[in-house]
Amino acid sequence: xxxxxxxxxxxxxxxxxxxxxxxxxxxxxxxxxxxxxxxxxxxxxxxxxxxxxxxxxxxxxxxxxxxxxxxxxxxxxxxxxxxxxxxxxxxxxxxxxxxxxxxxxxxxxxxxxxxxxxxxxxxxxxxxxxxxxxxxxxxxxxxxxxxxxxxxxxxxxxxxxxxxxxxxxxxxxxxxxxxxxxx
Amino acid sequence: xxxxxxxxxxxxxxxxxxxxxxxxxxxxxxxxxxxxxxxxxxxxxxxxxxxxxxxxxxxxxxxxxxxxxxxxxxxxxxxxxxxxxxxxxxxxxxxxxxxxxxxxxxxxxxxxxxxxxxxxxxxxxxxxxxxxxxxxxxxxxxxxxxxxxxxxxxxxxxxxxxxxxxxxxxxxxxxxxxxxxxxxxxxxxxxxxxxxxxxxxxxxxxxxxxxxxxxxxxxxxxxxxxxxxxxxxxxxxxxxxxxxxxxxxxxxxxxxxxxxxxxxxxxxxxxxxxxx
Amino acid sequence: xxxxxxxxxxxxxxxxxxxxxxxxxxxxxxxxxxxxxxxxxxxxxxxxxxxxxxxxxxxxxxxxxxxxxxxxxxxxxxxxxxxxxxxxxxxxxxxxxxxxxxxxxxxxxxxxxxxxxxxxxxxxxxxxxxxxxxxxxxxxxxxxxxxxxxxxxxxxxxxxxxxxxxxxxxxxxxxxxxxxxxxxxxxxxxxxxxxxxxxxxxxxxxxxxxxxxxxxxxxxxxxxxxxxxxxxxxxxxxxxxxxxxxxxxxxxxxxxxxxxxxxxxxxxxxxxxxxxxxxxxxxxxxxxxxxxxxxxxxxxxxxxxxxxxxxxxxxxxxxxxxxxxxxxxxxxxxxxxxxxxxxxxxxxxxxxxxxxxxxxxxxxxxxxxxxxxxxxxxxxxxxxxxxxxxxxxxxxxxxxxxxxxxxxxxxxxxxxxxxxxxxxxxxxxxxxxxxxxxxxxxxxxxxxxxxxxxxxxxxxxxxxxxxxxxxxxxxxxxxxxxxxxxxxxxxxxxx
Numbered sequence: 001x002x003x004x005x006x007x008x009x010x011x012x013x014x015x016x017x018x019x020x021x022x023x024x025x026x027x028x029x030x031x032x033x034x035x036x037x038x039x040x041x042x043x044x045x046x047x048x049x050x051x052x053x054x055x056x057x058x059x060x061x062x063x064x065x066x067x068x069x070x071x072x073x074x075x076x077x078x079x080x081x082x083x084x085x086x087x088x089x090x091x092x093x094x095x096x097x098x099x100x101x102x103x104x105x106x107x108x109x110x111x112x113x114x115x116x117x118x119x120x121x122x123x124x125x126x127x128x129x130x131x132x133x134x135x136x137x138x139x140x141x142x143x144x145x146x147x148x149x150x151x152x153x154x155x156x157x158x159x160x161x162x163x164x165x166x167x168x169x170x171x172x173x174x175x176x177x178x179x180x181x182x183x
Numbered sequence: 184x185x186x187x188x189x190x191x192x193x194x195x196x197x198x199x200x201x202x203x204x205x206x207x208x209x210x211x212x213x214x215x216x217x218x219x220x221x222x223x224x225x226x227x228x229x230x231x232x233x234x235x236x237x238x239x240x241x242x243x244x245x246x247x248x249x250x251x252x253x254x255x256x257x258x259x260x261x262x263x264x265x266x267x268x269x270x271x272x273x274x275x276x277x278x279x280x281x282x283x284x285x286x287x288x289x290x291x292x293x294x295x296x297x298x299x300x301x302x303x304x305x306x307x308x309x310x311x312x313x314x315x316x317x318x319x320x321x322x323x324x325x326x327x328x329x330x331x332x333x334x335x336x337x338x339x340x341x342x343x344x345x346x347x348x349x350x351x352x353x354x355x356x357x358x359x360x361x362x363x364x365x366x367x368x369x370x371x372x373x374x375x376x377x378x379x380x381x382x383x384x385x386x387x388x389x390x391x392x393x394x395x396x397x398x399x400x401x402x403x404x405x406x407x408x409x410x411x412x413x414x415x416x417x418x419x420x421x422x423x424x425x426x427x428x429x430x431x432x433x434x435x436x437x438x439x440x441x442x443x444x445x446x447x448x449x450x451x452x453x454x455x456x457x458x459x
Numbered sequence: 460x461x462x463x464x465x466x467x468x469x470x471x472x473x474x475x476x477x478x479x480x481x482x483x484x485x486x487x488x489x490x491x492x493x494x495x496x497x498x499x500x501x502x503x504x505x506x507x508x509x510x511x512x513x514x515x516x517x518x519x520x521x522x523x524x525x526x527x528x529x530x531x532x533x534x535x536x537x538x539x540x541x542x543x544x545x546x547x548x549x550x551x552x553x554x555x556x557x558x559x560x561x562x563x564x565x566x567x568x569x570x571x572x573x574x575x576x577x578x579x580x581x582x583x584x585x586x587x588x589x590x591x592x593x594x595x596x597x598x599x600x601x602x603x604x605x606x607x608x609x610x611x612x613x614x615x616x617x618x619x620x621x622x623x624x625x626x627x628x629x630x631x632x633x634x635x636x637x638x639x640x641x642x643x644x645x646x647x648x649x650x651x652x653x654x655x656x657x658x659x660x661x662x663x664x665x666x667x668x669x670x671x672x673x674x675x676x677x678x679x680x681x682x683x684x685x686x687x688x689x690x691x692x693x694x695x696x697x698x699x700x701x702x703x704x705x706x707x708x709x710x711x712x713x714x715x716x717x718x719x720x721x722x723x724x725x726x727x728x729x730x731x732x733x734x735x736x737x738x739x740x741x742x743x744x745x746x747x748x749x750x751x752x753x754x755x756x757x758x759x760x761x762x763x764x765x766x767x768x769x770x771x772x773x774x775x776x777x778x779x780x781x782x783x784x785x786x787x788x789x790x791x792x793x794x795x796x797x798x799x800x801x802x803x804x805x806x807x808x809x810x811x812x813x814x815x816x817x818x819x820x821x822x823x824x825x826x827x828x829x830x831x832x833x834x835x836x837x838x839x840x841x842x843x844x845x846x847x848x849x850x851x852x853x854x855x856x857x858x859x860x861x862x863x864x865x866x867x868x869x870x871x872x873x874x875x876x877x878x879x880x881x882x883x884x885x886x887x888x889x890x891x892x893x894x895x896x897x898x899x900x901x902x903x904x905x906x907x908x909x910x911x912x913x914x915x916x917x918x919x920x921x922x923x924x925x926x927x928x929x930x931x932x933x934x935x936x937x938x939x940x941x942x943x944x945x946x947x948x949x950x951x952x953x954x
Contacts, residue, residue: 023791025784047791084426084780085787112780114426116417137788158417162330162400194920271890276777279887287887291898298905305904305917306897426781429889436893 023047024057024081028088028140029107030125033099037062040069043129043140044081056138058130066106084112088140088147089157090125093171101165107157115158118147121169131174139179143172146179189371195304196372198311200380203363203445204356205314205388205438206259207266210409212392214351217405220340224348225392229385231353232360236381239364240374249453252365256446256453259359263446264288267439270409275432291440296447300370303444310437317430318387322394324418324427329397356385359442366445369452463642464570470562476579480509483575486566492516502533506542507579516572518591525552526574526587543583546576555588567645594619600702600724602867608744612702617647617721620704624651624717627708632656638669640683644676647721648683651707656714656944661909665716665729680725683718690906694872697908699731706740714944730908730943734916734928736868737761742931750931757865758929764863764873765899768805769880769892771855776801777888793849802885804848808856809877811838816860911943918942 024044032039042059061072074081091103107113120143122128133139147153153170154160160167171182189196213221242248264285271284295303340348360381367377395410398417404410415428467486472479480495487493496510510526529550537545547556559565559575560583569575572590600612613620621635636650648669652662668687677683680700689697699715701707702724707717710728718727737757742750774782775790782790797804815834822830843850863873876899883891906913916924923939926932939947 025788025791027784045788047788047795082779082787085784087784114416114780115413116419116425141784156328156417158399158403158413159328161403162333191918275890276888283886284890287883287891287894291894291901294898294901298901301912301918302901302904305914306901308917308920309900310897425783429778429781432889433893433896436890436897440897 024059024077024079026081026083026086027056027138028090028129028143029086030090030092030122030129031066031095031103032092032125033095034092037064038066038069038099039126040066040073041126041129042073042081043138044077045138056133058126060126066102070106084114086113086117086140087144088118088120089113090120090122090128090143090172091169092125093121093123097165104157104161104165108161113157115156117157118144119155119157119160119167119169120147120172122172128172128174131179132177134178142179146172146181150181189373192301192304193372193376195308196367196370196376197380197383199304199307199441199445200363200367200377201311201384201387202307202314202438202441203359204381204384205391205434206355206359206442207263207435207439208352208355208388209391209411209438210266210270210435212352212355212388213395213401213404213410215405216347217396217401218344218348219336219401220345220348221401221405222334222389222392222396223336223340224345224350225352225389227345227349228352228356231349232357232385233378233381235357236360236364236378237374239361240368244369244456246456248365249456252362252369252449253453255358255362255365256449259362260292260443260446262355263439263442264292267435270412270435274409274412292443292447295440295444296451300444300448303441303448306437306444307441310441314434314437315387317434318390321415321418321427321431322390324420325394325398325414328417330400331397333397333400334393356388362446362449366449366452369449461642464563464566464645465642467562467566471560472562472565472577472582472584474580474582476507476509476577479577479584480511482562483511483577496527498527498530500530500533502531503535504533504537504545506546508546509577510574511569511577512574512589513569513572516592517574517589521553521589521591522574525589526576541581541583542578543581543585546578547585551576551585551587553587553589557586558583559586560584567639570645571647590618592616597623603701603703603706603740605739605741605744608741609703609705611704613704613719613724613726615722615724617649617719620719620724620726621649621651623704624707624711624719627704628653628711633711636666638666640669640672640674641677642673642675644678646677648677649719649721651711651717651719653711653714656712656940656946657716658714658943658945661730661911661943662716664909665718669718677720677722679723680718680720680727683720684727689908693902693906694875695733695736695903695906695913696868696871697729697731697906697913699728699735699868700725701728701740702726703740709743713940714946730911731913732908732911732915732941733903733906733913736866747931747933751929754929754931760862760865761869761873764859764866765876765880766892766896767859767862768809768852768855768877769884769895770889771851772801772805772881773884773889773892775851776885781889790851793851796846797849798846799848800885801849801852802881804852805856805881805885806878808848808852809860809874809881812856812860813874816864915942 024046026042027045028043030041040061044057044059046055046057059073059076061069061076063069063072089103089107091100107117129139131139133142136142136145147155147170150170154163154167155169173180173182268281268285268288272279272281276284363377363381367374391411395404395414398414399407399410407413412428412431415431416426418427419425480497484495492514494512494514498508498510500506500508508530510522512522529552530546533550535549539545543558547558557568559568565575565584565586568586572592574587574589576585576587578584594616595614597611597614599610603612611623613623625633630653632653632655634652634654638648638650639645640648650662650665665687669683672683672686674682674686684698684700699710707726707728711717715728715730718729737754739753742754775794779787794801815830815838818830819827839853842848843853859877863870863877866873880892880895883895887894904914904917912918916928918924919942924942926937938950940949941947
């Protein structure tokens with residue numbers, strides 16, 4: 001009985017075992033809707049232990065629903081995705097309002113995504129998230145830095161929901177290698 | 184000995200009462216399906232709680248009230264424990280089996296059951312200040328994002344709607360206030376001490392509810408499972424301190440432990456009526 | 460015969476010198492340091508006697524000059540019927556002469572460095588205090604060094620220690636009661652307290668607990684402490700120890716009771732409060748602001764030393780969403796390639812830190828340089844570069860270890876708590892950490908030391924009770940002693 005209880009206790013300590021693998025840290029997400037399909041793209045910071053520099057990957061998925069699009073992305077990845085550090089959610093400016101609400105509901109239900117993540121709009125989320133970052137590891141952090149310099153937007157996740165999904169989102173475009181607010 | 188306890192531990196009982204009121208209500212308030220009358224319902228429930236408190240204080244301590252106190256204590260312990268464990272399982276440890284979450288919690292409660300209530304009093308006075316500090320900190324940290332219109336009431340409530348908003352608070356505040364009155368009376372404390380503590384706890388609870396409502400609005404707060412936690416997660420200081428809701432877990436644990444502890448000692452007091 | 464002094468409690472001297480000498484020689488037949496000097500006085504008075512003493516434990520000069528010479532040159536006539544009385548009062552030059560008949564009492568004295576004078580024809584023997592065993596000398600305690608204040612420390616001879624204490628407390632109120640503990644060592648244990656301050660019930664309780672000790676020998680205060688302490692399973696000690704006479708005197712002035720054990724410089728003081736773990740010996744000798752800041756720092760260090768590794772494990776394993784993003788990236792990156800789980804890394808590093816610490820205490824000073832190279836380079840640098848451990852864990856454990864060094868009185872508790880917290884956080888994350896913290900707090904609040912609450916200052920929870928706990932208030936406003944005293948007024952009242 002003593003041996004069994006010791007083994008049980010020891011097994012409990014191994015709970016952290018599966019957390020030793022490196023993960024993809026999602027810094028920003030982008031959602032678009034065109035041609036009857038949802039397009040999701042995640043900007044992932046790949047944390048590689050073998051070299052000190054982090055690399056950034058753009059993961060893309062398509063589907064008839066957002067959930068399907070995201071699951072396509074997950075299937076492509078060998079490592080689990082760490083979504084709780086996502087700071088920016090970019091939506092296409094052409095996305096109809098009802099689909100925008102679906103994006104918000106998806107992000108809300110995926111509880112890991114913090115309510116203080118910033119929503120922005122852009123002409124093409126995939127294009128925006130695939131540009132080379134200027135001053136930080138990934139373009140998502142660049143966008144966050146830009147937004148924090150202009151705090152008059154009420155575009156945080158909870159503010160968007162609070163406004164009934166009608167919040168005025170800042171539009172960010174890429175021009176000459178830099179990021180700008182438009183309008 | 185009873186006189187000595189009540190003489191020495193006035194401040195402690197004040198802190199204990201405040202934490203007791205916070206209990207597990209702070210985790211989930213405002214409740215699901217909250218609407219614009221929710222805060223009003225909370226205030227009315229507070230008045231009802233005070234009335235219940237004074238009523239229970241007037242009752243004599245005999246075997247019948249001892250049994251009722253016991254049952255109420257069991258209800259409060261169960262309610263607080265289940266709420267808290269559910270929060271931990273859903274929010275913090277979704278992959279851990281509930282048994283391993285419940286077990287240490289029960290061990291701590293068992294430890295409390297074998298000790299004197301002076302230990303709980305000291306714990307209350309020590310944890311009261313950090314809890315107040317954390318609640319006030321989060322309130323002022325989220326102040327800049329408050330939308331005052333979120334608590335405006337645009338029409339008069341009808342009774343049915345009002346009742347729906349008050350009832351959850353009656354269950355989570357008024358009923359436990361009866362247990363608080365029972366415990367206060369059997370421990371020899373004067374009404375003033377525990378009522379003051381109750382008032383402080385009520386104000387703190389109100390601050391936490393307002394925190395969520397002013398930040399998220401009542402509709403969204405009513406949809407969130409754990410609104411206060413979610414409100415805490417929006418507090419950021421620069422790039423370094425981005426998710427500070429970890430501090431709230433201590434508040435929840437301390438207030439639940441105090442609530443369960445009061446229930447345990449109320450049962451012990453009731454048992455003394457039957458077993459000399 | 461079990462070889463204990465108590466075997467002879469019903470034996471008495473026969474009065475026949477030869478028989479008594481033979482009796483003592485038989486008791487100490489295998490002890491070569493026992494000396495027997497037979498003396499025949501043939502001057503003014505004629506009598507035969509024998510001096511028995513332990514060589515090395517007595518002062519030879521004193522024996523020669525104060526005992527043997529006077530006996531051999533007796534120049535007064537005995538006018539009393541009792542020869543022992545005559546010799547003790549009129550012949551001997553020693554400062555302390557006691558009359559003894561019981562063999563066990565005589566043995567206690569001889570074994571402690573007293574000289575025994577057997578007189579032919581008398582059933583009463585004389586015991587003279589001629590102790591002369593060498594002592595270490597008064598030195599500063601190694602473990603309790605201070606920058607400001609007295610530097611003297613206790614040594615192994617209890618009487619000298621009591622003398623040092625007496626020098627600090629020039630009051631007739633200082634009570635010193637003696638007990639003998641240990642079947643084979645019969646160690647002298649002295650209970651010291653100030654009669655008008657100490658709680659007599661506590662004194663009686665201590666004596667009762669010490670009386671119940673049934674052990675072969677007492678060689679150190681810890682033999683007594685472990686057997687009389689409250690809450691034997693607790694990691695927190697409920698009795699204080701010190702080698703400094705000024706600290707013992709200060710504690711006696713607060714109504715505590717000191718237990719001085721012969722043969723060890725460590726003195727125990729009870730009751731012991733939780734806040735004393737965070738006090739330093741020089742808190743009262745330096746500016747109160749500095750002392751207060753240092754005490755707050757010690758409280759903070761206690762919290763840090765048990766929390767840093769466990770919080771790190773909890774956040775990096777279960778709750779990465781709570782970590783700041785840049786830090787989360789660093790943690791994930793640094794952990795990559797390390798074959799062990801964070802909890803095992805942490806536990807192993809904690810053990811390595813303790814090994815280095817312990818080796819530093821035990822080894823000779825010549826090896827200090829080598830040890831710091833091994834510790835710093837091998838453990839610190841090479842292990843990280845080889846990806847055996849990750850640097851965030853190393854930093855966390857090192858910070859926690861250094862914080863723990865601020866609290867020498869809590870080293871046992873900190874060691875076990877650190878590992879315990881790490882293990883619980885590894886299983887239950889931040890919930891486990893907070894639960895363990897609350898359980899620890901509840902446990903501390905439930906402790907007592909000789910019927911006094913371990914956290915008695917929290918009983919009143921007012922400013923008065925905080926004056927000498929978290930802070931050290933200036934002397935002019937510390938008017939009251941701790942609440943367990945019979946007389947809590949420290950100043951402003953000359954009664």
